[in-house]
Amino acid sequence: MRKKTLIAAVIGALAAGAMVGGATVALAQADVIKQRQDNRKEAGATMRAIKGVLDASGDVKTIVPQAAKLKTLEVAFDKMFPAGSDKGETKALPTVWSDAAGFAAASKGADAAYDKLAAAAGSGNLDATKAAFADTGKACGACHDKFRAKAN
DSSP states (O other): OHHHHHHHHHHHHHHHHHHHHHHHHHHHHHHHHHHHHHHHHHHHHHHHHHHHHHHTTOOGGGGHHHHHHHHHHHHHHTTOOOTTTTSSSOOBOTHHHHTHHHHHHHHHHHHHHHHHHHHHHHHTOHHHHHHHHHHHHHHHHHHHHHHBOOOO
């Protein structure tokens, strides 16, 4: 009788562990999705702040740290797509995982655009900074077109 009780206890513990492990994976996926969303919200807010400076014909040199912030956010964002994080409330399309090389290339394109934006802003030239900002928007949009579901 003790042997059956012990076996039942072991099986119960394994089942409970599997349920907790499954819940942990689901929670981890939700966390990384939330991190991605927060990252993109911060990037969007930074882009809006840059646009505000440009629309006001302000001191474009103040954009340099904001461009650096976008670059930092992009580097972190690129690492927020582990296998299995395609489940849940995410707008990431399956191509993020099926075309990982293309996704990485799009991220590098945005990264390069942030560098050009920083260089243009650092020069103090408003027109060059506006052009670099437009190119940055195109780089972001290219990634959205292929790797992000359209917003409703």
